[in-house]
Amino acid sequence: MGVHLANRWKSRIHLTAGTNDTCLIFTVEDPSGDMNLLPTFYPEDPFKLRAVPPRDVLQATTKAFLQQAIERCDVNHEECKLNRNACFLPTRLIDVREENVVRLVAGSTIISSGGDSSSSAWKYAALSYCWGPKSHAEYQLKTTVDNLDAHFTEIPMDTMPPLLQDAIYTTRELGVPFLWIDSLCIIQGDKQDWDREAGTMHKVYGSAYITICPTQSKSCKSGFLRRDPPSISLPYRSSSGKPVGTYNIRYHRSWIWKMYFYVSGHPFSQDLISGSWIRRGWTFQEAALSSRMVLFGAAAAHFQCQRSRVTEGESFETPVEISELALFPLLPNTLAEDNLDSAWKHIVSSYSQRKFTQSEDAIVALAGLARRFHSFQGTDEYCSGMWLSHLHEQLLWRSAEYEGSPWASWTQLLDPQMPEKVRVFAPSWSWIHQKKVEYQYLKDSLFPRRPDDSSSNSQEEHSGMSTAAFPGLTGETLGLVWRLPDNDNTAAGHFIQWRGQELEITGLTARFPLANADRPLHIDNSAEVNTNLFWKWTISNQYFCHTNWDFLNFGYWDRADKGDFQRLRMLLLSSGSGERPDAPTPGSATADNNNSEAMGVGACTLILPTHPPAEISSGGEESQKAEQNDRAAFGLFLFPAGGESEDGKFYRVGTWYSLSEGKGGLANFKRYATAETLVLI
Numbered sequence: 108m109g110v111h112l113a114n115r116w117k118s119r120i121h122l123t124a125g126t127n128d129t130c131l132i133f134t135v136e137d138p139s140g141d142m143n144l145l146p147t148f149y150p151e152d153p154f155k156l157r158a159v160p161p162r163d164v165l166q167a168t169t170k171a172f173l174q175q176a177i178e179r180c181d182v183n184h185e186e187c188k189l190n191r192n193a194c195f196l197p198t199r200l201i202d203v204r205e206e207n208v209v210r211l212v213a214g215s216t217i218i219s220s221g222g223d224s225s226s227s228a229w230k231y232a233a234l235s236y237c238w239g240p241k242s243h244a245e246y247q248l249k250t251t252v253d254n255l256d257a258h259f260t261e262i263p264m265d266t267m268p269p270l271l272q273d274a275i276y277t278t279r280e281l282g283v284p285f286l287w288i289d290s291l292c293i294i295q296g297d298k299q300d301w302d303r304e305a306g307t308m309h310k311v312y313g314s315a316y317i318t319i320c321p322t323q324s325k326s327c328k329s330g331f332l333r334r335d336p337p338s339i340s341l342p343y344r345s346s347s348g349k350p351v352g353t354y355n356i357r358y359h360r361s362w363i364w365k366m367y368f369y370v371s372g373h374p375f376s377q378d379l380i381s382g383s384w385i386r387r388g389w390t391f392q393e394a395a396l397s398s399r400m401v402l403f404g405a406a407a408a409h410f411q412c413q414r415s416r417v418t419e420g421e422s423f424e425t426p427v428e429i430s431e432l433a434l435f436p437l438l439p440n441t442l443a444e445d446n447l448d449s450a451w452k453h454i455v456s457s458y459s460q461r462k463f464t465q466s467e468d469a470i471v472a473l474a475g476l477a478r479r480f481h482s483f484q485g486t487d488e489y490c491s492g493m494w495l496s497h498l499h500e501q502l503l504w505r506s507a508e509y510e511g512s513p514w515a516s517w518t519q520l521l522d523p524q525m526p527e528k529v530r531v532f533a534p535s536w537s538w539i540h541q542k543k544v545e546y547q548y549l550k551d552s553l554f555p556r557r558p559d560d561s562s563s564n565s566q567e568e569h570s571g572m573s574t575a576a577f578p579g580l581t582g583e584t585l586g587l588v589w590r591l592p593d594n595d596n597t598a599a600g601h602f603i604q605w606r607g608q609e610l611e612i613t614g615l616t617a618r619f620p621l622a623n624a625d626r627p628l629h630i631d632n633s634a635e636v637n638t639n640l641f642w643k644w645t646i647s648n649q650y651f652c653h654t655n656w657d658f659l660n661f662g663y664w665d666r667a668d669k670g671d672f673q674r675l676r677m678l679l680l681s682s683g684s685g686e687r688p689d690a691p692t693p694g695s696a697t698a699d700n701n702n703s704e705a706m707g708v709g710a711c712t713l714i715l716p717t718h719p720p721a722e723i724s725s726g727g728e729e730s731q732k733a734e735q736n737d738r739a740a741f742g743l744f745l746f747p748a749g750g751e752s753e754d755g756k757f758y759r760v761g762t763w764y765s766l767s768e769g770k771g772g773l774a775n776f777k778r779y780a781t782a783e784t785l786v787l788i
């Protein structure tokens with residue numbers, strides 16, 4: 108049987124035999140030949156019989172499947188209990204124990220009745236869902252100051268949107284007495300309550316007995332307990348030509364996530380990728396913080412905990428790994444210290460792609476996750492979405508998408524009002540202003556894996572992440588002070604309030620050398636210039652650095668007033684070893700670049716060095732000098748905030764790096780640099 112779909116990617120179809128409720132999944136080859144863009148780890152099961160998803164999402168067998176999965180986790184998984192705080196209950200919960208009446212109950216009331224979270228009397232479920240577009244969100248039933256007291260008596264079920272009703276029913280069916288839903292358990296419109304409750308998100312989701320995730324519901328108006336997947340029926344004939352039943356054919360979408368993560372045809376991936384839940388900003392940390400989740404999808408129900416996940420109708424468990432962060436954030440309970448920096452960068456990359464109705468919500472919706480990290484990191488400080496101990500690397504973010512960038516253009520950059528406009532909710536050096544933030548260029552292009560790393564596998568590479576030890580950059584600043592605004596006097600303060608934070612950095616700075624008439628810089632007219640990624644600059648035909656601006660710079664050079672560049676500062680943040688033992692040969696570097704462009708990775712792979720690393724000689728000043736000569740330098744581009752009369756305050760407008768090849772690098776930068784103290788706002 109041949110089936111052709113006019114679809115860019117490989118497609119899958121479910122064929123369902125009507126009588127025995129099974130369906131055959133197979134892969135349709137894409138005749139356009141675009142498949143070669145796809146990573147090689149392709150679905151494990153091109154032919155497989157699957158049961159037709161039941162219309163009733165919470166039928167008896169599903170309930171039994173979930174209860175068994177939860178019990179197995181309870182009995183066997185110690186790691187799934189670590190974040191469930193035995194002494195914690197949310198401020199308010201919805202009591203669902205009575206069949207016909209639901210009402211709010213104070214966590215303190217439950218606590219005073221005795222017991223602890225190990226007893227069934229303290230169990231609560233948490234809901235992670237999309238409120239939906241504004242018009243739907245208005246339909247949402249909320250607890251406000253006005254109806255708070257009434258909700259402690261009764262929350263009228265008939266005023267609840269379908270999704271909330273389904274969540275209450277599910278909680279009850281799973282034998283859980285209480286449920287936490289943000290719209291009802293936080294007083295909406297009360298900033299004080301909201302700030303306080305937002306500060307406990309990591310505990311609310313971390314301590315929940317289970318988190319309920321309706322992956323297909325676009326808004327509170329769409330319930331999730333009835334399935335009606337679109338399909339068409341085709342007659343099925345036996346080999347003798349006699350009609351014996353029908354096939355249901357259902358299109359199953361495949362997708363490229365983040366351009367380089369291929370989502371398999373497994374129902375778990377399909378259910379995530381085809382729904383809205385995985386794309387929304389708020390659900391990111393709700394999933395990451397949850398000890399365990401039940402996910403209701405179009406194809407099946409799934410259970411996921413810290414150790415594994417299992418899909419309804421399947422007998423095997425799939426181990427959960429941190430490498431899945433790009434698609435689905437799930438944090439292990441503890442992270443080894445040397446993984447914290449790279450894990451946080453993955454979180455930033457993934458999170459900055461999520462959608463928010465209000466962009467400033469992105470700060471609060473990450474605060475719970477930041478607090479969880481803070482508990483891993485001990486005394487480290489959370490500075491506008493980055494960690495103080497790793498600012499020399501984490502400040503080097505770049506954006507892969509300029510739409511919505513606060514600067515947008517060079518002209519806007521020079522607008523004297525711009526620093527204040529940008530700093531409405533976060534300092535200019537925070538990545539929160541940008542979409543699709545990444546650090547990929549630091550790792551993949553400049554510092555590939557070390558040769559002794561044996562943990563490499565194809566899945567990691569294709570998901571764009573690595574659990575390998577990252578060589579890391581060395582901080583080169585001479586002093587760094589992180590300052591909070593005077594009005595930051597609450598404990599929750601800097602986790603949910605980034606406005607007004609400043610960095611006072613003492614370090615080596617250089618005027619952008621364009622200003623030096625005797626050392627003219629020009630844009631290298633080579634292939635890598637015609638992108639918006641990295642520009643290569645040379646002085647007297649000798650390489651100086653690459654730059655990456657925070658604004659859309661394509662074609663601006665001809666229109667720009669070159670004098671403006673004289674006011675730019677280059678601030679040195681860090682240096683890195685040029686050790687790249689697996690550097691490609693010149694031929695393969697070009698090939699890699701072609702691939703990388705297709706996968707959305709920066710064009711900087713073009714300038715990968717092509718000679719083996721310098722021999723490190725034994726001790727002494729000479730070897731130190733040689734070592735410094737071979738170090739790459741990394742830093743920020745800054746622009747004075749005070750206009751012509753500089754007052755020491757600067758805002759971020761881009762990043763730069765300089766490799767030691769062609770006499771660039773740390774040693775060369777130092778020839779232009781002097782020590783200076785700048786305040787980044």
Ligand SMILES: [Zn+2]
Pocket residue numbers: 180181184187399412413414415
């Ligand atoms: Zn578990």
